[in-house]
Amino acid sequence: xxxxxxxxxxxxxIYGSRLQKLSIDAGFSCPNRGDRENAGCTFCLNDAxxxxxxxxxxSITQQxxxxxxxxxxxYPNTRHYLAYFQAYSNTxxxxxxxxxxxxxxxxxxxxxxxxxxxxxxxxxDRKLDLIxxxxxxxxxxxxxxxxxxxxxxxxxxCYDETLKRVNRGHDFETSRRAIMSTAExxxxxxxxxxxxxxxxxxxxIIDEAGIINSLPINSLKLHQLQxxxxxxxxxxxxxxxxxxxxxxxxxYIKLVCDFLERLRPDIMIERLAGEVPPxxxxxxxxxxxxxxxxxxxxxEIPQLxxxxxxxxxxxxxxxGVEGS
Numbered sequence: 001x002x003x004x005x006x007x008x009x010x011x012x013x014i015y016g017s018r019l020q021k022l023s024i025d026a027g028f029s030c031p032n033r034g035d036r037e038n039a040g041c042t043f044c045l046n047d048a049x050x051x052x053x054x055x056x057x058x059s060i061t062q063q064x065x066x067x068x069x070x071x072x073x074x075y076p077n078t079r080h081y082l083a084y085f086q087a088y089s090n091t092x093x094x095x096x097x098x099x100x101x102x103x104x105x106x107x108x109x110x111x112x113x114x115x116x117x118x119x120x121x122x123x124x125d126r127k128l129d130l131i132x133x134x135x136x137x138x139x140x141x142x143x144x145x146x147x148x149x150x151x152x153x154x155x156x157x158c159y160d161e162t163l164k165r166v167n168r169g170h171d172f173e174t175s176r177r178a179i180m181s182t183a184e185x186x187x188x189x190x191x192x193x194x195x196x197x198x199x200x201x202x203x204x205i206i207d208e209a210g211i212i213n214s215l216p217i218n219s220l221k222l223h224q225l226q227x228x229x230x231x232x233x234x235x236x237x238x239x240x241x242x243x244x245x246x247x248x249x250x251x252y253i254k255l256v257c258d259f260l261e262r263l264r265p266d267i268m269i270e271r272l273a274g275e276v277p278p279x280x281x282x283x284x285x286x287x288x289x290x291x292x293x294x295x296x297x298x299x300e301i302p303q304l305x306x307x308x309x310x311x312x313x314x315x316x317x318x319x320g321v322e323g324s
Contacts, residue, residue, distance in 0.1 A: 028089055043228070080110070084114075085116045098130060112147060117154070153189070167232070180216065188219070191215070260316045
């Protein structure tokens with residue numbers, strides 16, 4: 001039994017089984033690369049997270065079909081899927097373009113909802129109204145319930161100094177406004193934080209739990225910082241290594257547990273760490289490994305976090321909740 005509020009358990013309660021996300025690259029871009037005419041966030045290498053079947057040259061329907069085949073071997077009992085608009089900023093387009101691409105995904109017979117990953121500076125009232133309107137289409141078509149519709153915002157850090165350092169292109173108040181507007185429309189709202197961004201102390205990271213508690217979010221992803229080849233962050237990390245704290249696996253597990261102990265118990269935890277192929281990593285020798293030299297896989301991290309919480313006789317929210 002998890003000692004934190006598991007996102008996957010939430011879906012099992014609703015649908016009776018796991019839901020698998022199917023990543024989609026719908027060909028969107030990002031204002032931090034286009035409108036602002038720069039190289040984007042210093043940490044960004046989108047290819048590191050895209051599955052092999054996920055390319056914008058293919059239609060959304062084709063990507064979904066191939067995604068189902070890709071995951072069916074690993075999760076043969078999965079019956080329901082979420083179309084995950086993952087690559088870049090998936091509200092960064094005119095309304096009609098968004099409508100067409102979201103509806104194409106929802107028309108797939110095995111899809112029961114959307115997860116739309118985006119930046120908080122890429123939404124407005126009209127786009128949020130469009131996204132909110134999609135849920136009811138489930139009952140109007142083939143489902144007995146609303147489509148599950150979620151927006152996932154890349155907050156990355158709660159500190160403006162950090163956001164400026166990584167060239168994020170927006171401040172934390174922008175994230176707060178977008179999340180508040182999303183919650184007002186009863187859209188499931190997720191957030192993403194990167195653990196270990198340059199210049200942030202361990203205590204600052206833990207203190208972010210209290211800031212997150214003040215936001216009306218439903219789910220949260222935590223990812224350890226991974227530095228990718230060819231990015232501005234790789235260059236800075238080589239020139240100023242003192243800004244980058246490299247957490248050992250044990251240190252990271254304890255840090256995540258300290259964070260979770262201070263996090264609202266109702267916030268569902270979708271992910272506790274990230275994983276990308278070593279070929280993309282600027283410092284692959286820093287990857288977490290077992291005693292036998294094999295890489296620690298992403299799915300092992302929740303087990304280690306749960307074990308640490310058990311050893312502490314603690315759980316999510318166990319140290320009291322601040323900021324809510």
